[in-house]
Amino acid sequence: MTAEPVGGGSPIDEALRYIGAFEPEFAQRVVGAAASEIDALQAAAGGAPLPALYRQFLQRLGHGLVLDGLQAANYDVQAVLARYRFGYQPPPKFWMLGRVSGDPYFDVYVFSPDGLQTRVLAFPPPPSTNSAGEFVRQHAQFLAGNLAQFLADAAFRRHRLAGFSSQQVLSSRQPGAKRLSHCDAALAPLGLKPLWFSDDWQRFYDAPEGVAMATEYPGQQTAVLMRAHEPALLTRWTQAMRPVLDR
Known part of the structure; x- marks a missing residue:
C-alpha cells in the first residue's frame, strides 16, 4: 500500500506541507541536493536507478534535515556519499538514507524491492555482504512504511x-x-x-x-x-x- 497525498502531487511535497503547518520555518532549514550530487550518489551506490520517492526526497531534503529520537541521523547527501566512497555497499535493494556516528550505529536505510515501495529501516553495518540478508532480518528496526510517512511521523509525534x-x-x-x-x-x-x-x-x-x-x-x-x-x-x-x- 502506498501513501497518497490528499492534495495530489508528490507524497514528499505533501509531507513537507504537513510539517510546515506546525513548523513554518522548516522550509528555510532544508535545501535540495543538486542533480550532480544525486547522480554521484546513484553511481556510488552501484548505479541502479534510485527509487522515485527517494530521488524526490533528495531533491527536496538533500541538506539540512534534522530529526530526533529513533530517526536521529546525518541525512546530508554528502555524508551518505562519503560513506559509499569509503567502500561501503548496503545489502541489495537498500539505499543508505542517513548515517549515525554513535553507538549502536543503527544507520537509516530505504528498502525498495520494486522501485516503488520505500520502506524505512535502521540497522548496523552488516559484517559481510554474504550474510547481509539474514543480518538485516535479525537486527533491523522498522521506522516507517514509506518515505513520506517517515517525514510526517516525526511531526506527528512532536506536535x-x-x-x-x-x-x-x-x-x-x-x-x-x-x-x-x-x-x-x-x-x-x-x-x-x-x-x-x-x-x-x-x-x-x-x-x-x-x-x-x-x-x-x-x-x-x-x-x-x-x-x-x-x-x-x-x-x-x-x-x-x-x-x-x-x-
Whole structure:
C-alpha cells in the first residue's frame, strides 16, 4: 500500500506541507541536493536507478534535515556519499538514507524491492555482504512504511502526540494477524480518522480531543498508542480497540 497525498502531487511535497503547518520555518532549514550530487550518489551506490520517492526526497531534503529520537541521523547527501566512497555497499535493494556516528550505529536505510515501495529501516553495518540478508532480518528496526510517512511521523509525534497528557498503550497477544486493517473501522465511530500517510505498517489517527497510532511491523505484534487529555476518553477508545487486538 502506498501513501497518497490528499492534495495530489508528490507524497514528499505533501509531507513537507504537513510539517510546515506546525513548523513554518522548516522550509528555510532544508535545501535540495543538486542533480550532480544525486547522480554521484546513484553511481556510488552501484548505479541502479534510485527509487522515485527517494530521488524526490533528495531533491527536496538533500541538506539540512534534522530529526530526533529513533530517526536521529546525518541525512546530508554528502555524508551518505562519503560513506559509499569509503567502500561501503548496503545489502541489495537498500539505499543508505542517513548515517549515525554513535553507538549502536543503527544507520537509516530505504528498502525498495520494486522501485516503488520505500520502506524505512535502521540497522548496523552488516559484517559481510554474504550474510547481509539474514543480518538485516535479525537486527533491523522498522521506522516507517514509506518515505513520506517517515517525514510526517516525526511531526506527528512532536506536535500532536506530545500535546496530550494522558496515555494508553495496547498490544495484541500474538503477531501476524493483520489486525491493522480493522483499526480504521473501530476508531472511525469515535471521531478518529486516519491521516493520509497511514499505510500497512503504521496507521495515524487525529481528532481535536486526542490522537492515536497503530503499528504492525512484519512478524511483530500489533501495538496501539493513544493519547488524550481525558482518561475517560482513553477508556472508551480502549474498549473499542480491545476486540480488534484480541481477534
